[in-house]
Amino acid sequence: MGKENIERFDHFVEDLLYNPERGYYTTRRAIGKEGDYYTASTTGVLFGYTFARYFSRIWRPPVSVLEIGAGEGHFAHDVVSYFEKEGLDYRYMILERSPAMRKRQESLLRNRVRWIGSLEEARGFQGIIFHNELLDAIPFRRFKRKGDRWVELYVKDRSSFVEGPEVDMDILPEDAPDGVIYDVSVDALEFLRRQVEVLQEGYIIIVDYGYERQEILERFPSGSMTVYHRHTVGEDVFVHQYEQDITYFVDWTLIRQWMRKLGMELVEEKPQGKFLMEAGIMEIVEELASRMGALDVFRLGNAAKNLIFNFPNFRVQVWRKSI
Numbered sequence: 001m002g003k004e005n006i007e008r009f010d011h012f013v014e015d016l017l018y019n020p021e022r023g024y025y026t027t028r029r030a031i032g033k034e035g036d037y038y039t040a041s042t043t044g045v046l047f048g049y050t051f052a053r054y055f056s057r058i059w060r061p062p063v064s065v066l067e068i069g070a071g072e073g074h075f076a077h078d079v080v081s082y083f084e085k086e087g088l089d090y091r092y093m094i095l096e097r098s099p100a101m102r103k104r105q106e107s108l109l110r111n112r113v114r115w116i117g118s119l120e121e122a123r124g125f126q127g128i129i130f131h132n133e134l135l136d137a138i139p140f141r142r143f144k145r146k147g148d149r150w151v152e153l154y155v156k157d158r159s160s161f162v163e164g165p166e167v168d169m170d171i172l173p174e175d176a177p178d179g180v181i182y183d184v185s186v187d188a189l190e191f192l193r194r195q196v197e198v199l200q201e202g203y204i205i206i207v208d209y210g211y212e213r214q215e216i217l218e219r220f221p222s223g224s225m226t227v228y229h230r231h232t233v234g235e236d237v238f239v240h241q242y243e244q245d246i247t248y249f250v251d252w253t254l255i256r257q258w259m260r261k262l263g264m265e266l267v268e269e270k271p272q273g274k275f276l277m278e279a280g281i282m283e284i285v286e287e288l289a290s291r292m293g294a295l296d297v298f299r300l301g302n303a304a305k306n307l308i309f310n311f312p313n314f315r316v317q318v319w320r321k322s323i
């Protein structure tokens with residue numbers, strides 16, 4: 001028998017998702033019809049156009065946006081197309097960690113945006129940092145409640161979980177019931193801290209799926225980890241290794257506490273549908289529809305309905321940093 005291999009869970013996920021040769025985000029067409037899941041940015045222009053309209057209302061021209069984790073690049077494409085259509089001066093930067101995704105973004109966007117290689121390059125940035133479904137794509141750790149303590153779960157031989165030593169971290173829920181598993185990305189929190197640091201003045205807009213902490217603990221007593229493989233949802237992280245997306249639900253209670261601790265001010269927080277309605281999605285539909293044939297108007301209406309009603313656990317948080 002060889003020696004058993006024990007890994008921290010987030011290191012295991014990191015390898016499965018981002019391994020430079022084999023990682024899920026490195027090799028696969030993850031998003032869209034040929035991939036494993038859809039995101040709002042891939043449903044048509046309305047998501048990007050509505051956010052572009054919102055951006056242009058909260059930031060004076062040139063409207064400066066830094067998008068982190070741009071996936072296939074559709075959101076960026078729609079936002080800059082809107083700015084160009086409206087004659088608005090803009091600057092758009094993308095930070096993307098997956099070389100495969102970056103390649104696809106480059107072929108879609110060419111010289112309309114600028115790519116940066118690290119967050120550090122954006123130090124002193126004034127404008128809007130935006131991300132959609134970024135936090136949920138950052139490797140996370142698993143903790144299990146044992147009485148009134150927490151232990152961390154590790155991976156053994158890439159095929160099962162084992163309990164590790166007790167941990168004491170102030171981001172872990174205080175009153176969780178015995179036996180509950182809590183999935184949380186410490187790296188995502190750290191990444192947010194660095195975003196706040198490089199932002200000199202402006203906004204951080206977070207769009208993602210998640211729940212309040214209490215709801216997470218009640219809904220997902222065995223952890224909120226979810227895997228996606230060919231549009232099918234599962235919970236087994238040990239199957240289809242390197243070929244499935246591995247994600248978890250964001251704890252909005254924790255994100256609020258964390259961002260406030262970093263000195264950020266919460267400007268608004270809404271379910272995605274409500275946010276899009278208030279940001280003018282219907283005005284955009286009306287304007288586009290006035291130049292379309294009946295069939296396209298029908299499709300556009302369906303796309304709007306989809307964005308407003310079919311992303312039920314999605315939320316938008318808008319944070320401000322003032323000088």
Ligand SMILES: C[S@@+](CC[C@H](N)C(=O)[O-])C[C@H]1O[C@@H](n2cnc3c(N)ncnc32)[C@H](O)[C@@H]1O
Nearest residue numbers: 039041069070071095096097098101132133137
């Ligand atoms: C779930 S996808 C969402 C893509 C896109 N925002 C959309 O809505 O379709 C997550 C994206 O974040 C990227 N990503 C993950 N961690 C990152 C990091 N630390 N820095 C930059 N990009 C990252 C992934 O490569 C991928 O492009």
